[in-house]
Amino acid sequence: MSPDRTVPEAFIAVIDDGTGMNALELAIHWLIGTSNKRDIPEEKLPKGRKQIGKFGIGKLATFVLGRYLTHVSKRDDKFVMTFVKP
Numbered sequence: 001m002s003p004d005r006t007v008p009e010a011f012i013a014v015i016d017d018g019t020g021m022n023a024l025e026l027a028i029h030w031l032i033g034t035s036n037k038r039d040i041p042e043e044k045l046p047k048g049r050k051q052i053g054k055f056g057i058g059k060l061a062t063f064v065l066g067r068y069l070t071h072v073s074k075r076d077d078k079f080v081m082t083f084v085k086p
Contacts, residue, residue, distance in 0.1 A: 001013070011066075020073045020074045026082055027082070030059070032060070068084060069084045070084075071084065
């Protein structure tokens with residue numbers, strides 16, 4: 001997190017150790033009001049994590065924190081990125 005979050009170039013970075021998404025999955029991730037999360041059997045969830053969320057609207061809360069969002073994901077040594085501005 002930037003020490004001075006009042007400057008235009010301030011940022012917040014969130015990093016996790018999940019399984020990542022490919023380009024199609026990242027695009028689907030940004031669909032609002034739809035989710036395929038409930039189609040995944042509980043025993044196949046990544047790293048034994050419980051599923052949260054239902055309609056895919058929680059991610060919109062990130063826009064309370066900033067003017068745009070850059071989402072970078074890595075899977076199989078390939079990086080994909082989306083740039084989202086409301």
